[in-house]
Structure formats: structure tokens, C-alpha cells
Amino acid sequence: MNAYQKFKMTPQRIAIMNCLGQRNLHPTADEVFQAVRKMLPRISLGTVYRNLEFLTGNGLIKKNEQGGGQRRYEGNLEKHYHIKCTSCGRLEDAPIEPFESLENSLEGLCDYKIFECQVEFEGLCPDCQAKHSSRTNSQAEA
Amino acid sequence: MNAYQKFKMTPQRIAIMNCLGQRNLHPTADEVFQAVRKMLPRISLGTVYRNLEFLTGNGLIKKNEQGGGQRRYEGNLEKHYHIKCTSCGRLEDAPIEPFESLENSLEGLCDYKIFECQVEFEGLCPDCQAKHSSRTNSQAEA
DNA sequence: CCTCTTAATGGTAACAATTATCATTTATAA
DNA sequence: TTATAAATGATAATTGTTACCATTAAGAGG
Numbered sequence: 001m002n003a004y005q006k007f008k009m010t011p012q013r014i015a016i017m018n019c020l021g022q023r024n025l026h027p028t029a030d031e032v033f034q035a036v037r038k039m040l041p042r043i044s045l046g047t048v049y050r051n052l053e054f055l056t057g058n059g060l061i062k063k064n065e066q067g068g069g070q071r072r073y074e075g076n077l078e079k080h081y082h083i084k085c086t087s088c089g090r091l092e093d094a095p096i097e098p099f100e101s102l103e104n105s106l107e108g109l110c111d112y113k114i115f116e117c118q119v120e121f122e123g124l125c126p127d128c129q130a131k132h133s134s135r136t137n138s139q140a141e142a
Numbered sequence: 143m144n145a146y147q148k149f150k151m152t153p154q155r156i157a158i159m160n161c162l163g164q165r166n167l168h169p170t171a172d173e174v175f176q177a178v179r180k181m182l183p184r185i186s187l188g189t190v191y192r193n194l195e196f197l198t199g200n201g202l203i204k205k206n207e208q209g210g211g212q213r214r215y216e217g218n219l220e221k222h223y224h225i226k227c228t229s230c231g232r233l234e235d236a237p238i239e240p241f242e243s244l245e246n247s248l249e250g251l252c253d254y255k256i257f258e259c260q261v262e263f264e265g266l267c268p269d270c271q272a273k274h275s276s277r278t279n280s281q282a283e284a
Numbered sequence: 285c286c287t288c289t290t291a292a293t294g295g296t297a298a299c300a301a302t303t304a305t306c307a308t309t310t311a312t313a314a
Numbered sequence: 315t316t317a318t319a320a321a322t323g324a325t326a327a328t329t330g331t332t333a334c335c336a337t338t339a340a341g342a343g344g
Contacts, residue, residue: 008311010321029301044323049302051321065211069331070301083254095251106263109237112225114265121248123256150340152292171330186294191331193292211302212330286344293338302329309322314315 007058013051015039020061020075026082026091028070064091081118085125087132094121149200155193157181162203162217168224168233170212206233223260227267229274236263 009017015036019027027035033048052073056063064072064082072091081094102117124132151159157178161169169177175190194215198205206214206224214233223236244259266274 008320010310012322042323044325046303046324047322053303069207083248083252083256085254086257094248096248102261103263106225106236106238110225111268111271112227112263112265113271114225114263115228116264118260118262118264119244120260120262121245121254121256122258122260123254126253129253129255150291152339154293184294186296188295188332189293195332287342288344289340289342291338291340293336295336296334298333299331300329301331302327304327305325307322307324309320311320312318314317 007054007060010051012036012040012043012047013055015043016048016051016055017060017075020073023076024093026064026072026074028072030070032073081121083121083123083125085128086122087124087128090125092125094119149202152193154178154182154185154189155197157185158190158193158197159202159217162215165218166235168206168214168216170214172212174215223263225263225265225267227270228264229266229270232267234267236261 007013016032018039019032019035029049029052030045032052033043033045036043036048052061052063055061056073059077062074062077064074076093079098081096081098083092083094084090098119102119103114106112106114149155158174160181161174161177171191171194172187174194175185175187178185178190194203194205197203198215201219204216204219206216218235221240223238223240225234225236226232240261244261245256248254248256
């Protein structure tokens with residue numbers, strides 16, 4: 001029994017899933033709304049929020065609360081890390097295998113029961129590096 | 143020249159710093175507001191937000207945007223990881239030394255310039271484990 | 285000491301992201 | 315078909331944060 005049989009998949013939910021289907025995509029609720037709208041023009045933002053929550057709760061997508069302000073969602077359920085550009089806020093999957101040992105590294109060191117470990121690299125994306133260096137090279141540009 | 147000489151430290155800013163002085167404390171803006179109020183009853187929430195931003199911008203405290211919804215702040219500037227209880231939302235410093243190699247592990251694997259790496263363990267705190275197990279042991283309790 | 289200038293504050297309004305509400309629609313089952 | 319329950323769309327309410335602005339406080343120079 002796959003997800004589409006186990007849960008009631010309305011057209012709205014399917015559209016949201018499709019929108020999150022591509023790899024390395026981490027849209028906000030509003031970006032999902034804008035995208036899904038093209039297929040279902042009458043869908044409401046509330047439905048998008050409600051279903052993003054529903055799909056997250058049932059493990060069909062992942063909610064990504066790292067990165068402050070706006071929540072992001074993704075369809076990639078495989079364990080992976082993220083890189084965030086501190087300048088433009090862009091979020092991407094990190095091209096690195098997750099470390100096996102990380103979740104267990106607190107074993108015996110505290111009384112928490114650890115399930116997961118979120119890792120987020122922070123730095124400057126290529127675009128922002130270019131912007132930044134061109135700005136420092138010629139201050140007059142501004 | 144220390145921070146208090148380099149920057150204009152108003153009574154409000156000092157009170158906020160003091161509030162964040164203790165280790166393993168990660169209050170929200172509102173929690174800081176409530177605490178600081180006891181010393182400076184006329185301080186406004188806007189001033190708290192403004193100064194948390196000011197202090198973060200000048201590297202006197204750290205903003206912690208991991209953990210969704212509400213932003214948290216801390217006075218501990220040393221590199222460290224966090225544990226979050228997924229049930230009650232509690233955030234604590236992880237009792238483990240940060241891994242030296244983590245920031246550099248993406249070297250050559252992507253075009254980002256990596257500065258930092260945030261690590262957040264997720265699990266159940268002792269309190270929530272107790273609650274959870276007592277609930278599953280005797281469903282009738284509810 | 286006094287002004288002048290600038291920065292910080294408190295109070296409040298505005299804003300943005302998210303959640304709640306509720307009447308209507310859609311799906312499912314008897 | 316009708317009854318029942320769940321999901322939707324539209325919108326209001328809530329929450330966390332930021333922006334605004336008149337007033338206050340703090341220095342600097344006379």
C-alpha cells in the first residue's frame with residue numbers, strides 16, 4: 001500500500017506533492033501556493049498550509065524549520081544536509097553524504113532520546129561571492 | 143577596548159546582556175522582554191527587538207534561527223551545538239565538543255564559501271520521555 | 285553650565301507568516 | 315439517493331517582528 005492509497009490524496013494534495021517532487025527544491029508555503037495555483041487556480045493559501053502540515057505529519061514530505069523566518073518544505077525524504085547562503089538566504093542540499101555517527105554521538109552524554117540531527121552549513125553562494133568581491137574591488141560602484 | 147567601551151551600552155542594552163549572560167539559556171525576544179522588565183519596567187518590546195538585533199550585529203550575542211517559529215538568542219559565543227526537544231520545543235546546548243572537521247568537509251565539493259556549520263540534535267527531553275511513556279503505559283489516564 | 289546635534293527610547297501602528305473558523309463542496313458509504 | 319464525514323475556499327484572527335515618530339537622554343563645543 002503506497003502513500004496515495006494509504007492517505008486520502010485530493011487533487012490539491014497531489015498538486016502539492018508534484019510541486020515538491022523535484023530534488024533540491026525547498027519552497028516556502030507561499031511559493032508552493034503560487035506554483036500549485038497554475039494547475040488549480042481556485043486553491044486557497046489556507047489549503048496549502050493545511051496540506052503541507054498534513055503531508056508532513058504523515059511523512060510524505062519534510063518540513064524544514066532551519067533558516068529562520070519563513071518555513072520551507074521539501075519532497076526529498078532521504079537523509080541529507082543543507083547549505084544556506086547567509087547573504088541571499090538560498091537553501092540547497094549539501095553535496096555530501098550524511099555522517100553515520102552523528103545521531104549517536106551524544107549517546108550516554110545526556111538524557112535526551114535523540115532521533116535526528118539537522119546539519120546546516122552556512123556560507124556564501126557563488127553568486128553572492130561574485131557580488132561581494134566586485135563590490136570590495138571597486139567601492140565606487142555603489 | 144572591550145565591548146562595553148567600543149559600543150554605546152545603554153542601560154537597556156546592559157540589562158539585555160545580563161539577561162543573556164547565563165550559560166545554556168536561549169530565550170525568545172519576549173522572554174528577554176519579560177526578564178528585563180523586572181529591572182527596567184518602562185522598557186518597550188520594540189527596544190528589546192532593536193537591541194537584540196544591534197547586539198547580534200556587533201557580535202556580542204548570537205541569534206539562533208534554527209528551531210522554527212520563534213527566534214532565540216544566546217550569550218554564549220563559543221562554538222557549540224544544540225539539542226531541541228521536538229515535543230516541548232526546549233532548546234539546550236549539546237554536551238559535546240564540536241567537530242573540528244565539519245566546516246571543512248564540503249571543501250572542494252561545492253562552490254559555496256563555508257563559514258559555519260549549525261548542528262541541531264532533535265529528540266525527546268527527559269521530561270517528555272516520562273510523559274510519553276506514562277501515557278502509553280496507561281491510555282486511560284487521558 | 286548652556287545650547288546644538290545626534291542617537292536611543294517608548295509607544296503604537298503596520299506588516300508578514302501562520303492558524304483558526306465556518307459555510308459550502310466533495311467524497312464515501314449505507 | 316440520502317446520510318455522514320472530511321476537505322476546501324474565503325476570510326478573520328493571531329502571533330512574531332518591524333517601522334514609524336514624537337519624546338527623552340547623551341555627548342560635544344562653546
